[in-house]
Amino acid sequence: MVNRFQCNTFLAASAWLGLLGTCVGCSRLPDDGVVFTEVTKSQPITIEDFSTLTFTDKSGDEVKLADLMTQKYLVLVITRGWNNGVCFYCASQTSRWARRFDELAPYDAQLVVVFPVESEQDATHLDDLAKSIKKEPISNEAVPYPMLLDINLTGVDQLGIRSQLAKPATYIVDREGRVRFAYVGESIADRPTVDSVLEQLGQLGQ
Amino acid sequence: MSMPAEHQSDDQVENRDNQFIEICLQQKLLDTKTAGMLQSSATEQGSWIGQTAVRHGVLSPADIDIVESLLHPKNVVPGYEILSVVGRGGMGVVYVARQIDLDRIVALKTILVGSATHPTNAARFEREAKALARLQHPNIVQALNFGKHEGRYFFAMEFVKGRTCEEAVTRETVLAPAKVWMIVRQVASGLLHARHHDLIHRDIKPANLILLPPPEGSVMASDMEVVKIADFGLAVFANDHADEMKLTTADKIIGSPAYMSPEQFSHEAVDFRSDVYALGATAWHLLFGAPPLRAKSLAALSVLKSKPLVVDRSSLPVQIPEDQMRLLLRMMAPKRDKRPGSYEELLQQIDRLSDIDSGASSHSPVALGKSADLLPPDDSTSDALTQTMEMPHTEMSVASARDNSTGSHSKGWIAIASLAVIILLGGFAFVSNAKPMRGPRVYTRVLRSTPLFDGITLGGWSTDGTMIGAWNTVVAPDSSNAIASTSKRTAITRRISQTGPHRISLFLWPQSGSGVVDIDFALDSVNANDVRGCLRFTDNEILLGHKRSDFGTFDKFVQLAAPEAMHDRFVVVDIEYQKADWYVFLEEKLVGTLRIDEVGQGDAIRLVTPGGTDVRAQPPLVYFSDLWLSELAEQ
Numbered sequence: 001m002v003n004r005f006q007c008n009t010f011l012a013a014s015a016w017l018g019l020l021g022t023c024v025g026c027s028r029l030p031d032d033g034v035v036f037t038e039v040t041k042s043q044p045i046t047i048e049d050f051s052t053l054t055f056t057d058k059s060g061d062e063v064k065l066a067d068l069m070t071q072k073y074l075v076l077v078i079t080r081g082w083n084n085g086v087c088f089y090c091a092s093q094t095s096r097w098a099r100r101f102d103e104l105a106p107y108d109a110q111l112v113v114v115f116p117v118e119s120e121q122d123a124t125h126l127d128d129l130a131k132s133i134k135k136e137p138i139s140n141e142a143v144p145y146p147m148l149l150d151i152n153l154t155g156v157d158q159l160g161i162r163s164q165l166a167k168p169a170t171y172i173v174d175r176e177g178r179v180r181f182a183y184v185g186e187s188i189a190d191r192p193t194v195d196s197v198l199e200q201l202g203q204l205g206q
Numbered sequence: 207m208s209m210p211a212e213h214q215s216d217d218q219v220e221n222r223d224n225q226f227i228e229i230c231l232q233q234k235l236l237d238t239k240t241a242g243m244l245q246s247s248a249t250e251q252g253s254w255i256g257q258t259a260v261r262h263g264v265l266s267p268a269d270i271d272i273v274e275s276l277l278h279p280k281n282v283v284p285g286y287e288i289l290s291v292v293g294r295g296g297m298g299v300v301y302v303a304r305q306i307d308l309d310r311i312v313a314l315k316t317i318l319v320g321s322a323t324h325p326t327n328a329a330r331f332e333r334e335a336k337a338l339a340r341l342q343h344p345n346i347v348q349a350l351n352f353g354k355h356e357g358r359y360f361f362a363m364e365f366v367k368g369r370t371c372e373e374a375v376t377r378e379t380v381l382a383p384a385k386v387w388m389i390v391r392q393v394a395s396g397l398l399h400a401r402h403h404d405l406i407h408r409d410i411k412p413a414n415l416i417l418l419p420p421p422e423g424s425v426m427a428s429d430m431e432v433v434k435i436a437d438f439g440l441a442v443f444a445n446d447h448a449d450e451m452k453l454t455t456a457d458k459i460i461g462s463p464a465y466m467s468p469e470q471f472s473h474e475a476v477d478f479r480s481d482v483y484a485l486g487a488t489a490w491h492l493l494f495g496a497p498p499l500r501a502k503s504l505a506a507l508s509v510l511k512s513k514p515l516v517v518d519r520s521s522l523p524v525q526i527p528e529d530q531m532r533l534l535l536r537m538m539a540p541k542r543d544k545r546p547g548s549y550e551e552l553l554q555q556i557d558r559l560s561d562i563d564s565g566a567s568s569h570s571p572v573a574l575g576k577s578a579d580l581l582p583p584d585d586s587t588s589d590a591l592t593q594t595m596e597m598p599h600t601e602m603s604v605a606s607a608r609d610n611s612t613g614s615h616s617k618g619w620i621a622i623a624s625l626a627v628i629i630l631l632g633g634f635a636f637v638s639n640a641k642p643m644r645g646p647r648v649y650t651r652v653l654r655s656t657p658l659f660d661g662i663t664l665g666g667w668s669t670d671g672t673m674i675g676a677w678n679t680v681v682a683p684d685s686s687n688a689i690a691s692t693s694k695r696t697a698i699t700r701r702i703s704q705t706g707p708h709r710i711s712l713f714l715w716p717q718s719g720s721g722v723v724d725i726d727f728a729l730d731s732v733n734a735n736d737v738r739g740c741l742r743f744t745d746n747e748i749l750l751g752h753k754r755s756d757f758g759t760f761d762k763f764v765q766l767a768a769p770e771a772m773h774d775r776f777v778v779v780d781i782e783y784q785k786a787d788w789y790v791f792l793e794e795k796l797v798g799t800l801r802i803d804e805v806g807q808g809d810a811i812r813l814v815t816p817g818g819t820d821v822r823a824q825p826p827l828v829y830f831s832d833l834w835l836s837e838l839a840e841q
Contacts, residue, residue, distance in 0.1 A: 083655060083836075084652045084653070084654055084655040084836065085655035085656070085834065085836075087832065088657060088659065088661055088831065088832040088833075088834070089686065089713060089776070089832040091661070092661065092686040092831070092832075096685050096686070135661065135662070136661075136687075163794075186771065186793065187777065187778050187794050188778050188794070189713045189775065189776040189777050189778040189793070189832070190771065190775055190777075191684075193684045193685065194685070
């Protein structure tokens with residue numbers, strides 16, 4: 001079976017890149033065929049340095065992505081955001097990351113999850129995301145990675161991924177703030193698996 | 207402005223010719239090859255390049271005027287510096303210019319004296335210009351100055367930086383009815399003011415209506431827009447004899463045929479009701495995405511306009527309330543005495559319309575992704591009829607219907623007039639609109655969302671006798687939790703406790719070889735044999751239709767190719783209960799609609815798999831996840 005996944009650019013629909021990958025079958029841990037786009041080679045980027053992206057923590061303080069970067073790579077997962085509810089699939093996606101967080105360490109990588117909200121009033125719903133993540137069993141019952149708010153979808157707009165809220169997106173950023181790989185969902189149901197992200201990290205380390 | 211070539215040095219001539227050519231290329235008046243040939247020819251002949259261009263027929267005098275104006279931007283109109291060309295048409299050229307003393311940007315329209323479109327009497331032209339300058343109304347582009355200088359008439363006007371209604375409807379396909387009537391009301395208000403100054407516009411159309419955001423501090427809602435009527439260049443006095451007062455030569459009919467009133471075609475004296483007709487035709491275009499009438503020739507269009515418009519509602523992409531349709535048709539009545547008798551009356555009728563009090567929602571009734579693909583495509587040849595044009599009048603006027611009798615148009619003049627205009631229009635085709643009837647998609651704002659699957663249990667799902675097969679929560683191939691059946695032939699119902707506008711969203715992931723997967727909606731959970739809507743997935747296709755039972759006959763209305771990723775990951779389905787239709791989306795793009803009066807509202811959805819035809823395919827054949835019910839309201 002051949003899977004075709006598409007990664008779109010930061011500049012909306014102007015440049016879709018159809019990329020082919022292979023899949024070994026529909027096992028429980030499939031090679032889902034997701035192939036990340038190597039941004040540095042193939043995609044125009046709206047911001048040069050991802051480390052300058054600024055989000056808000058649950059205390060309301062601004063956090064620059066650079067301040068969090070302690071490992072060689074940072075996996076930045078942008079969820080769809082608050083849509084009068086926490087998207088179940090967002091919770092499921094981030095919950096899986098919580099369960100498999102330790103698998104990032106061998107790649108010298110860390111994870112940051114961003115929850116876009118349209119206003120400051122919606123900021124409290126970051127707790128709802130945390131509760132949703134913890135509905136499934138995770139170690140120590142604590143979310144092991146930072147969860148940040150993108151209030152007013154400012155970062156989403158910088159990344160050019162607004163679609164009602166955010167198009168779910170995943171980026172791998174290096175210590176210099178350069179995006180090494182990017183995956184922007186074709187629809188809200190289109191997200192890379194943990195395995196495919198780990199595979200990309202593995203390729204970066206080679 | 208042009209210095210004869212013999213008084214200039216060779217360098218000056220060459221430099222000047224180069225600048226001339228550069229502007230021609232910038233303005234796309236010439237292509238590179240023609241420009242090169244023209245320059246060589248002018249050099250060989252030792253003549254002024256503009257003269258050579260006209261002699262060879264590669265540029266018109268109007269083209270030369272534009273180039274000269276741009277070459278000498280401060281010499282065209284005293285006190286103004288031309289900056290760029292905004293547009294041009296049969297009636298002249300409009301520039302962006304700077305008014306030097308006040309250092310403000312204005313629109314400057316120039317008309318060459320001696321062109322076919324200029325008034326035969328300068329005094330009359332000036333009188334009308336002064337009248338235009340007296341118009342002061344928030345819905346009319348303000349005239350600032352008028353004059354004549356070195357063979358040109360000029361109008362300085364307020365520079366309005368906005369989008370035209372034509373641009374808006376091109377971009378959005380159709381505009382929401384509330385927004386359209388907001389536009390019509392403002393235009394009628396502006397035209398009422400013009401009428402108080404005895405002026406008739408004569409060229410109301412989407413391209414002449416400019417939309418702007420409300421001014422700072424305005425009490426207008428932020429999603430409302432101010433409309434300004436532009437281009438009174440064809441305006442005439444209402445209280446004079448038309449033949450004496452036209453801005454154009456007497457043997458021409460001018461206007462934009464798609465919006466022109468029947469009396470304009472027959473060169474009768476026009477009054478404000480011609481503008482009412484054009485405003486109705488404009489409203490029609492904004493509501494339904496195309497002008498109301500199309501024909502192969504102007505003569506055929508004229509005949510169509512002389513008869514009452516017959517509306518096949520099933521062919522319209524959007525449905526509007528009966529009273530709105532009645533008013534539209536009345537505005538476009540062939541006989542002017544059947545149209546609203548005054549703007550005051552028209553304004554009152556607009557204010558009485560139903561369903562337009564909810565604000566001017568800027569979303570079009572169909573607004574997601576490629577949804578507009580299913581609406582009637584623009585007819586590429588229709589541009590000819592939406593442009594302001596001049597038409598030879600001689601033949602058409604022979605049998606014009608001065609008595610307003612629709613039966614007085616003879617076949618003779620139609621044939622002659624057809625010859626006169628058919629080349630101009632090319633093969634303008636009448637397009638039969640066979641698209642499905644669809645009501646507006648007005649509810650898009652999410653008020654509240656409720657999950658229909660908690661990710662862990664089958665809570666809320668009907669695990670009673672209506673369920674077929676074994677259902678469970680399972681781990682999907684991407685390690686997410688999903689609901690799925692471990693049988694092949696299965697069905698399960700989820701009741702929906704929502705009677706108002708709502709959206710049902712779900713992710714599904716059909717496995718390769720799964721065969722048919724149905725998402726039934728508008729299901730009556732009490733009477734399972736009642737008709738229900740059905741979005742069907744097969745291995746290769748997406749179908750939308752209805753059926754009366756889980757595994758019974760399926761009546762298909764829409765058939766699309768399945769998205770490539772359908773067997774590789776979850777895809778998202780949205781099913782919306784709108785005003786008159788169920789809207790169904792896949793991957794955020796419209797699949798199609800089903801009328802509520804055909805399939806009903808229902809109170810449940812049902813997931814159905816008849817079982818794959820591929821015996822090797824093992825359950826689960828499909829995974830469902832992220833199911834939500836969202837209560838919707840108007841934007």
